[in-house]
Amino acid sequence: MSQSQMRKQLALVRRGSQRFRDYYRQERKRCAAQLAEAVKSAATDRDGKPIFYTILRHVSQSGMSRTISVHYVEASTGRILHLNYVASVLLDRSRDSRREGVVCKGCGMDMGFDLVYALSARATGDGYAIHHQWL
Numbered sequence: 001m002s003q004s005q006m007r008k009q010l011a012l013v014r015r016g017s018q019r020f021r022d023y024y025r026q027e028r029k030r031c032a033a034q035l036a037e038a039v040k041s042a043a044t045d046r047d048g049k050p051i052f053y054t055i056l057r058h059v060s061q062s063g064m065s066r067t068i069s070v071h072y073v074e075a076s077t078g079r080i081l082h083l084n085y086v087a088s089v090l091l092d093r094s095r096d097s098r099r100e101g102v103v104c105k106g107c108g109m110d111m112g113f114d115l116v117y118a119l120s121a122r123a124t125g126d127g128y129a130i131h132h133q134w135l
Contacts, residue, residue: 031089035123038083039130042072049131052083052119054112056134057101066111069101070119071135087115090122 042050051072058067070083087102088095094103104111113132120130 027089031086032122034086035083035090035119038072038081038086039123041074041076042130043075045131047131049129051131051133052116053133053135054115055101056112057099058096063107065103065105067096067099067101068104068112068115069099070112070115083119087119091115091118 039050042052045051053071053073055069055071056066057069060066070087071080072083073080082100084095084100084102087093091102093105095101096103102115104115106114112134116130116132117127121127123130
């Protein structure tokens with residue numbers, strides 16, 4: 001989530017005289033905990049790695065940016081949960097609320113893999129610890 005989007009969100013939920021810096025740190029900690037919980041509770045593949053799924057929601061006319069949503073299946077209940085907000089906050093990427101996804105800039109590579117790789121590196125320190133699949 002870009003900082004301008006976070007500033008707007010802080011203005012909506014402002015509690016007392018909370019500064020943006022404090023709110024930003026608090027949100028990053030909360031999202032990091034949510035990502036760690038998602039890694040633990042996600043369904044796994046044959047190798048025991050959690051699987052995150054991505055869906056291509058939109059490609060810009062120039063082809064230089066994409067909106068991608070990231071999801072995982074909770075192993076215990078079978079529910080499909082999304083990590084769009086968590087990914088946007090932790091990776092400092094914009095969130096496209098209209099298309100429900102994370103804006104990924106660039107081209108020439110698998111941007112869904114890039115998104116999951118970055119989340120995996122943030123959560124575990126190893127970019128290949130989480131398996132990626134397109135839906």
